[in-house]
Amino acid sequence: MSTTGEQRQSPIQNDEEFRERLRELPPSAKLVAKVLEADEPLSQGQLAEESLLPDRTVRYALNRLDEADLVDSRYSFRDARKQVYFLDH
Template structure:
């Protein structure tokens, strides 16, 4: 059974819900960090991230520490940071 996200009424698989819950703390994480922290197979995490990106719930950011890796972050966190920078 898939839960419905209350924000935009999207059905998310359980794996996407776990990835989203992990990223809700506002920290950016690499793919490897996500797979290690929620202990789901990499293939399932890849699918979960794909679904979250399709629904516009997370974004990919450039990783300045290691350009070979991408950072994932919840979209709302980024907009809040941009709002703070604009207000300053």
């Protein structure tokens, strides 16, 4: 029991909230999220390759996912010049 009065959400509630926020996004963002769900973390180039979307569309989708706090990124362990993306839920 938390002494700060915060209630922790169950993973199911977090997943439902994740899906609800995702539902409001464009199809390209949904596709990128689905690709990340199946195989993460991925670079922007890998996402473009896996989703068959143009780089520009993947960039737009990642921006929309980031604005909705559904995706996060970090620098790649293999190549520190690149960022890799993963779902944040």
